[in-house]
Amino acid sequence: MLKTFPKGGIHPPENKITSSKGIKKMTLPKVVYVPISQHIGIPAEITVDVKDKVEIGQVIAKSGGFMSSNIHSPVAGTVTKLDKIIDTSGYKKQCIVIRTDLKDESNFTDTAYPLKTTITLEPKAILQKINDSGIVGLGGATFPSHVKLSIKEGTKLDHLIINGVECEPYLTADHRLMLEKAEEIIVGIKILMFALHIDKAIIGIENNKSDAIETFKKIITKDDHIKIAALKVKYPQGGEKQLVRALLNREVPKNGLPLDVGVIVHNVGTIFAIYQAIQHNIPLIERVVTVTGKKLENPSNYWVKIGTPITDLVNEVGGLPEDTRKIVNGGPMMGKAIKNMDVPVTKGTSGILVISEDEASRGEPKNCIRCGECVDVCPMGLEPHLLMNLSEKGMYEKASAEDIMTCIECGSCSYVCPSHRPLLDYIRFGKNSVKKMNTSKN
Amino acid sequence: MSAQPIIVSASPHVHSDRTSKKLMYDVVIALIPAFLVSVYVFGISALIVTSVAIISCIVFEYVIQKYLLKADVTITDGSALITGILLAFNLPSNLPIWMIITGSLVAIGVAKLSFGGLGFNIFNPALVGRVFLLISFPVQMTSWPTAFVNNTSVVDAVTGATSLGIIKEGLNMGETMTEISAKIPSSIDMLFGFTSGSLGEMSALALIVGGLYLIIRKVISWHIPITLLATIFIMTAIFWVANPEHYANPLIHLLTGGAILGAFFMATDLVTSPMTKKGMVIFAIGIGIITVVIRLFGAYPEGISFAILIMNAFVPLINKFFKPRRFGAKIKSKIV
Ligand code: SF4
Numbered sequence: 001m002l003k004t005f006p007k008g009g010i011h012p013p014e015n016k017i018t019s020s021k022g023i024k025k026m027t028l029p030k031v032v033y034v035p036i037s038q039h040i041g042i043p044a045e046i047t048v049d050v051k052d053k054v055e056i057g058q059v060i061a062k063s064g065g066f067m068s069s070n071i072h073s074p075v076a077g078t079v080t081k082l083d084k085i086i087d088t089s090g091y092k093k094q095c096i097v098i099r100t101d102l103k104d105e106s107n108f109t110d111t112a113y114p115l116k117t118t119i120t121l122e123p124k125a126i127l128q129k130i131n132d133s134g135i136v137g138l139g140g141a142t143f144p145s146h147v148k149l150s151i152k153e154g155t156k157l158d159h160l161i162i163n164g165v166e167c168e169p170y171l172t173a174d175h176r177l178m179l180e181k182a183e184e185i186i187v188g189i190k191i192l193m194f195a196l197h198i199d200k201a202i203i204g205i206e207n208n209k210s211d212a213i214e215t216f217k218k219i220i221t222k223d224d225h226i227k228i229a230a231l232k233v234k235y236p237q238g239g240e241k242q243l244v245r246a247l248l249n250r251e252v253p254k255n256g257l258p259l260d261v262g263v264i265v266h267n268v269g270t271i272f273a274i275y276q277a278i279q280h281n282i283p284l285i286e287r288v289v290t291v292t293g294k295k296l297e298n299p300s301n302y303w304v305k306i307g308t309p310i311t312d313l314v315n316e317v318g319g320l321p322e323d324t325r326k327i328v329n330g331g332p333m334m335g336k337a338i339k340n341m342d343v344p345v346t347k348g349t350s351g352i353l354v355i356s357e358d359e360a361s362r363g364e365p366k367n368c369i370r371c372g373e374c375v376d377v378c379p380m381g382l383e384p385h386l387l388m389n390l391s392e393k394g395m396y397e398k399a400s401a402e403d404i405m406t407c408i409e410c411g412s413c414s415y416v417c418p419s420h421r422p423l424l425d426y427i428r429f430g431k432n433s434v435k436k437m438n439t440s441k442n
Numbered sequence: 443m444s445a446q447p448i449i450v451s452a453s454p455h456v457h458s459d460r461t462s463k464k465l466m467y468d469v470v471i472a473l474i475p476a477f478l479v480s481v482y483v484f485g486i487s488a489l490i491v492t493s494v495a496i497i498s499c500i501v502f503e504y505v506i507q508k509y510l511l512k513a514d515v516t517i518t519d520g521s522a523l524i525t526g527i528l529l530a531f532n533l534p535s536n537l538p539i540w541m542i543i544t545g546s547l548v549a550i551g552v553a554k555l556s557f558g559g560l561g562f563n564i565f566n567p568a569l570v571g572r573v574f575l576l577i578s579f580p581v582q583m584t585s586w587p588t589a590f591v592n593n594t595s596v597v598d599a600v601t602g603a604t605s606l607g608i609i610k611e612g613l614n615m616g617e618t619m620t621e622i623s624a625k626i627p628s629s630i631d632m633l634f635g636f637t638s639g640s641l642g643e644m645s646a647l648a649l650i651v652g653g654l655y656l657i658i659r660k661v662i663s664w665h666i667p668i669t670l671l672a673t674i675f676i677m678t679a680i681f682w683v684a685n686p687e688h689y690a691n692p693l694i695h696l697l698t699g700g701a702i703l704g705a706f707f708m709a710t711d712l713v714t715s716p717m718t719k720k721g722m723v724i725f726a727i728g729i730g731i732i733t734v735v736i737r738l739f740g741a742y743p744e745g746i747s748f749a750i751l752i753m754n755a756f757v758p759l760i761n762k763f764f765k766p767r768r769f770g771a772k773i774k775s776k777i778v
């Protein structure tokens with residue numbers, strides 16, 4: 001039997017239409033819009049000015065503190081504006097606008113360097129380099145990686161888990177990366193194992209990506225102490241807590257972190273970025289993005305410069321179809337719908353999903369028929385119908401006591417509700433209110 | 443750009459294709475085999491009782507919602523249709539039409555809409571309708587046309603008590619089970635539908651087929667029906683083993699008195715049963731115990747309707763005490 005997490009979960013249609021499409025290089029964007037807040041935490045501080053010439057990979061905004069991250073110029077060019085533009089969050093955020101210098105050759109150098117397996121840096125230097133290179137969690141959480149890797153002296157840590165689950169429907173960025181950069185990823189894993197003094201690593205991959213599982217199995221050797229674990233397909237297995245439970249049968253405590261059970265989890269994309277930074281001195285300025293949708297002419301996977309407007313991506317695959325109703329940054333379960341196509345790709349953008357009329361409409365909400373489906377599928381053991389009810393009525397104390405804050409916003413509850421109740425909408429609202437309530441208390 | 447505006451709504455952006463309406467119509471489909479058996483056994487009167495119950499339930503829902511509550515009319519959601527069918531299934535095939543209409547009014551008006559409509563009702567509407575009729579018109583509600591098989595033809599319209607009624611009466615008169623068994627249909631007849639009783643409880647087999655359909659389609663889970671039937675079986679088996687001359691065998695208890703109908707279709711009503719699997723098991727054990735106690739020691743020969751209604755009342759409490767286990771709560775995590 002394949003491993004998986006035991007409680008809850010759903011099986012939405014996978015729709016991985018781009019899984020056989022190799023990662024292509026995106027046409028170089030003429031202008032990039034680089035937000036200074038692409039990570040969870042404090043925004044970076046801008047270090048360039050209008051009219052400044054910038055080189056590719058140059059720091060253009062410096063980490064604003066421990067819980068922050070550097071931002072590097074994805075292109076060689078000229079800063080044309082420091083402006084507020086709407087980013088994927090839907091809010092206006094400070095951006096550095098850079099006009100790409102189409103004559104500068106460094107914009108065209110290939111990032112595909114020959115594989116380098118020997119690790120020359122010392123552990124301390126590795127962690128420093130990860131910090132300097134602006135690496136954040138590329139699975140979507142955009143948590144600064146060096147923060148995750150700063151482990152207190154004496155913490156018991158025995159497993160590095162690599163998240164290659166990609167349980168979101170439609171997205172194939174991680175899948176392609178694992179197929180095309182398997183050896184680099186293995187080196188990346190070894191770098192982290194070396195830097196953190198961990199001697200066991202497991203790559204968790206859902207069984208619908210058996211080619212990736214095979215690829216890894218072929219290249220690892222016994223002495224690597226890296227295991228490849230095939231997992232049963234189930235959403236949201238890519239959630240850290242679900243993944244740790246599935247692979248190691250350890251349950252991260254409520255309000256705790258994987259670290260509490262001796263585990264650290266990184267996404268495969270992040271591991272590749274770490275490899276690039278440590279072995280080839282390339283900061284995080286590019287990532288794989290799946291551009292997909294049932295009605296798109298040419299859905300595919302791309303290497304995309306951070307800051308590339310989503311319009312460019314959509315044009316690259318043949319433009320927006322007539323009946324487009326929604327454009328989502330991310331996958332259909334957890335992605336954010338965006339209003340405006342000028343929004344740029346950021347470090348956390350794993351996919352752009354174009355949804356047409358027939359898929360986009362939400363059903364009319366009806367009375368709760370108390371069927372318990374939402375309770376059944378919630379991977380966190382919550383009672384979504386109750387949390388929605390409490391949030392609706394403004395009973396935040398009670399909602400907090402019913403563990404509303406442990407909701408991982410996976411959307412499984414809203415997905416299954418036969419009465420089309422917008423459960424997660426209300427739960428999000430309730431979570432925000434509980435947060436406010438708690439801060440005002442202190 | 444498209445003609446339609448771009449929608450910006452929160453995730454998730456996809457939904458499973460299950461809707462409450464589809465669930466309701468699956469229940470209707472599951473009830474068809476039992477309905478066909480009832481038409482085969484009782485002929486036109488089964489058709490009349492069922493259609494009167496369905497039509498009056500739907501009409502009452504429409505009229506009350508539109509003119510009394512001035513609310514949205516929800517008759518197309520399928521729930522009034524199900525209440526109608528289930529009510530009919532719990533009635534004798536020769537019940538006067540006006541009584542059926544009264545039962546429907548109580549089911550829809552009192553048990554469902556006065557609580558706030560679908561989803562807010564605490565008690566199973568069809569059962570409330572039935573129990574109301576049973577208490578108000580005990581004579582009509584307990585004289586059941588029987589359908590004993592006489593070689594090949596179905597002899598109809600002999601009125602009498604149900605098997606459980608005969609047993610109860612017999613025991614009260616001091617007869618032994620051996621003497622009583624001669625008067626009731628065999629278990630095989632009960633399985634296929636040649637017994638006496640209400641419309642829907644004729645054939646245990648037809649009901650089981652429908653119930654399995656619901657489980658396969660994931661409209662209901664196995665927890666309530668299986669736990670409930672197992673509880674009835676085990677409890678009645680204990681009494682039967684202890685004194686087979688005084689207690690009917692467990693198979694009779696399973697195959698008669700609406701046990702199967704109740705287990706698969708009445709106790710599993712989504713709205714009035716618990717949310718978690720743990721809760722469902724507790725709920726079903728409760729119904730099983732109360733049913734057996736009423737049947738063996740109570741005044742009525744049958745007890746499942748009362749048992750379900752009593753346990754319906756406990757559902758809010760069960761939901762409160764049998765919550766799902768929160769992820770990461772109080773764990774003894776072992777680091778390997
Ligand atoms: S309540 Fe939160 S964690 Fe549970 S299913 Fe809904 S979104 Fe997921």
Ligand code: SF4
Pocket residue numbers: 367368369370371372373374375384385416417418419420421423
């Ligand atoms: S899934 Fe929807 S209808 Fe069912 S209990 Fe949850 S909120 Fe109510």
